[in-house]
Amino acid sequence: MEYEVIEEEGFKFIEAGQGETLILLHGLMGELSNWEPVLDHFKANYHVVVPILPIYELPILTLGVKSLSKYIHRFMKFKKLNQAVLVGNSLGGHVGLVFTVAHQEFVKALVLTGSSGLYENAFGGSFPRRESYDYIREKVEFTFYDPATATKELVDEVFKSVNDRSRVIRILALAKSAIRHNMNKELSRITIPVSLIWGKQDKITPPDVAVEFHELLPNSELNWVDKCGHAPMMERPTEFNEYLDKFLNRILLK
Numbered sequence: 001m002e003y004e005v006i007e008e009e010g011f012k013f014i015e016a017g018q019g020e021t022l023i024l025l026h027g028l029m030g031e032l033s034n035w036e037p038v039l040d041h042f043k044a045n046y047h048v049v050v051p052i053l054p055i056y057e058l059p060i061l062t063l064g065v066k067s068l069s070k071y072i073h074r075f076m077k078f079k080k081l082n083q084a085v086l087v088g089n090s091l092g093g094h095v096g097l098v099f100t101v102a103h104q105e106f107v108k109a110l111v112l113t114g115s116s117g118l119y120e121n122a123f124g125g126s127f128p129r130r131e132s133y134d135y136i137r138e139k140v141e142f143t144f145y146d147p148a149t150a151t152k153e154l155v156d157e158v159f160k161s162v163n164d165r166s167r168v169i170r171i172l173a174l175a176k177s178a179i180r181h182n183m184n185k186e187l188s189r190i191t192i193p194v195s196l197i198w199g200k201q202d203k204i205t206p207p208d209v210a211v212e213f214h215e216l217l218p219n220s221e222l223n224w225v226d227k228c229g230h231a232p233m234m235e236r237p238t239e240f241n242e243y244l245d246k247f248l249n250r251i252l253l254k
Contacts, residue, residue, distance in 0.1 A: 027089045034233065053095070063173050094116040096110055100190050113199075194213075195243065196220060
């Protein structure tokens with residue numbers, strides 16, 4: 001990435017641009033580079049912040065979507081951000097949902113793409129063949145519509161993570177926390193504008209999940225990205241940015 005990671009007061013994040021604040025929340029196996037096309041596009045007109053979620057730093061006994069939501073709360077207070085648009089992919093979307101339910105006054109709008117929170121078909125709660133590079137490559141390719149999106153660099157990073165014992169324990173603990181924390185009964189409380197930008201061929205949080213989110217969130221819109229899997233901002237960045245641009249113009253320029 002061309003962006004420098006800033007470290008201040010125990011927080012690590014990337015920051016660029018000025019204006020209304022967008023906070024981009026990465027997924028469980030996500031890297032900050034996943035958001036690079038979004039950063040590149042929106043930094044000209046917005047203050048874009050990408051915090052690194054402390055998946056490998058928080059105490060294991062408290063690790064979960066709620067503790068990550070509390071971390072975002074502390075981060076926003078540290079940065080003196082009174083309101084922001086939260087944009088979350090996969091686990092990041094789930095963290096954004098939990099945060100919004102608890103602190104709706106801090107959130108101007110919410111954008112979810114391939115978000116967990118209702119259902120996800122992830123690694124199945126284990127990594128039965130984590131020592132096999134080919135197996136991990138297949139799992140990473142499963143994330144996308146076009147397997148070529150799973151670059152060697154991306155596969156290498158996931159392979160390294162799942163073969164580090166302390167990391168894999170945390171990844172599985174957090175994945176189980178996400179499955180346990182089903183938000184079906186809480187979504188009606190989120191009344192701010194929500195944009196769902198979803199890959200039509202997402203196999204991890206399939207299209208039915210997006211439809212259910214749309215039905216349960218009272219002020220939501222649903223946008224489909226064709227020939228796209230679980231991470232539209234990586235696989236179809238142009239379409240993702242167009243949908244996000246239109247949504248932000250509609251809700252921020254009222």
